[in-house]
Amino acid sequence: MLTMDKKVTIKDLEVKKGKVDVEFIEVDGKQIILTHIPYGNIDHYVTHTNCRSCKVEFKKNFNYSHTCESCLDKSNREKYLKKPVVTAPYDGIIYDEYTDKYFTCIEEVIEHYEEDEISLDNAMLLTTVSSSYASIDIEQISQDVVHEDWDPSDELLEKIEEFNKFLETESTGTVFPTDERIDISQYLSDLKGDK
């Protein structure tokens, strides 16, 4: 994050030539450089820059910001609209890319937007999928702890299999957004029609 209080654009910073002493040794005729060369990047010292997309100057949020907020929003929305679509209602947990929040149903999304007085047009809703635990295998538990001729016992193999089956039935209580967007436009106009 940028910490400078004063506005600085790239035009305010002059790149000057300096001299760096480099220490090296020679090994088999090759130079091995010993000096740690400090790495600088002008992006760290510039607070305002011109947006790559609309060319208008904006205040950077991050060192490497090159696109203004509104162009970024626009491009995120374009990407969102290209995703495959499912039509609401949707039964699962809903992830909203715009607010970076999870919701249990569309009504909850609507309420949240009403409370925060944000237009629902901003919402970028995605379906989610439950995660599952990774299974364990014999290598994970035996690596580096058994001798060369070691073989797992049948009992050990059975227990691992049993444990892996158990893991499949255990819920992680965790969902991740998918790449599928939820279209709520019809759902919303039906809601209005009911009122």
Ligand SMILES: [Zn+2]
């Ligand atoms: Zn822009």
